[in-house]
Amino acid sequence: MNHPVRERAVRGAALALALCAVLTACGGQDADTSKAADEATPHTAAGAVRQPLVATFDGGLHVLDGASLELAETLDLPGFHRVNPAGDDRHVIVSTDDGFRVLDATAPRFTDIAYPGAKPGHVVRHAGRTALFTDGTGEVHVFDPADLARGERPEGRSHTTEEPHHGVAVELANGELLTTLGDESERTGAVVLDGEDQEVARNEDCPGVHGEAAAKGGAIAVGCEDGVLIYRDGEFTKVRSPDAYGRIGNQAGSDASPVLLGDYKSDPEAELERPERVSLIDTASGTLRLVDLGTSYSFRSLARGPHGEALVLGTDGTVHVIDPERGEVTRSFPAVGEWREPLDWQQPRPTLFVRGHTAYVSEPDERRLHAFDVESGERTASVSLPTETNELTGVVAGH
Numbered sequence: 001m002n003h004p005v006r007e008r009a010v011r012g013a014a015l016a017l018a019l020c021a022v023l024t025a026c027g028g029q030d031a032d033t034s035k036a037a038d039e040a041t042p043h044t045a046a047g048a049v050r051q052p053l054v055a056t057f058d059g060g061l062h063v064l065d066g067a068s069l070e071l072a073e074t075l076d077l078p079g080f081h082r083v084n085p086a087g088d089d090r091h092v093i094v095s096t097d098d099g100f101r102v103l104d105a106t107a108p109r110f111t112d113i114a115y116p117g118a119k120p121g122h123v124v125r126h127a128g129r130t131a132l133f134t135d136g137t138g139e140v141h142v143f144d145p146a147d148l149a150r151g152e153r154p155e156g157r158s159h160t161t162e163e164p165h166h167g168v169a170v171e172l173a174n175g176e177l178l179t180t181l182g183d184e185s186e187r188t189g190a191v192v193l194d195g196e197d198q199e200v201a202r203n204e205d206c207p208g209v210h211g212e213a214a215a216k217g218g219a220i221a222v223g224c225e226d227g228v229l230i231y232r233d234g235e236f237t238k239v240r241s242p243d244a245y246g247r248i249g250n251q252a253g254s255d256a257s258p259v260l261l262g263d264y265k266s267d268p269e270a271e272l273e274r275p276e277r278v279s280l281i282d283t284a285s286g287t288l289r290l291v292d293l294g295t296s297y298s299f300r301s302l303a304r305g306p307h308g309e310a311l312v313l314g315t316d317g318t319v320h321v322i323d324p325e326r327g328e329v330t331r332s333f334p335a336v337g338e339w340r341e342p343l344d345w346q347q348p349r350p351t352l353f354v355r356g357h358t359a360y361v362s363e364p365d366e367r368r369l370h371a372f373d374v375e376s377g378e379r380t381a382s383v384s385l386p387t388e389t390n391e392l393t394g395v396v397a398g399h
Contacts, residue, residue, distance in 0.1 A: 075109075
């Protein structure tokens, strides 16, 4: 699915950083950065990138200071690639055509840690563990992200699914491993294994299974073309969509809420459906409700706030804040200009990434990146970048 990707070189940045210190304008930083949250990474050395953000572009990665949005380094990496938090305060997982690679975003440089395999897919952080799923082989690797600091591939759990497929895996706090079921032609459900890879539970009533999210209380959900599967206390529960075809393929969870945020598509014939409704799945009651936003969004539009708020970046350029328990949009704040989701999922579009009390929103057409305070909606920082960016993530310790 990805284009061939291989690191060519890391551009020298010593001169650029020295000039930045003199001019205080590295990376096109705007004057409105003074109120950016300064959440220094506790384990980074002096001179390291603070609370790093990583933005991809066609041919590489930009690493930015998460407080000031200053551009700290650009890494050459040909082709299309995806990025996810590794689960500690230093590293980001980069998906390449050859497999997963580990980036020390505070350095910033690639480490020697890699998980080779065709079509690297989902990266899931849960209960202090990180799970990598390789679609082309069905291999699952689970490890403690704190062990990445040793500079060597961590010891951890490995598992291979019954058949390779575009799937996902997550290790639970009790050591159980949930993985999806499927093959190259169809995906059907999920299975849970104990620490000895013995089957604990199975459910194959989840056509097109995709994505996962964890909620307050320990529930894990995966999306289906007709609802979601919830795994909790050793059992699966199916929550059905109100439509015969009601696909929930992308979800966002929060430790502060039992309610999951999901997308919602109801037209199986659409070349690319641009939905205007999102789903809220209550994992405690096993119920699902839909919220009409009045604007469309993309799979990179969903996030959760520090208090469990459900956040959606609409194509109207606005971040809509939803109370997940009430199922209502309580407020909104403008973030970027109006945009339209491209047909090709690999093409750039505005992306929402939330860390703590800060919402980061990219604006690819303008080559800009913005930071907002989630509670007030106030823009706290903004930067101009040398390229049009695509995916956006950062270091995030914990679930």
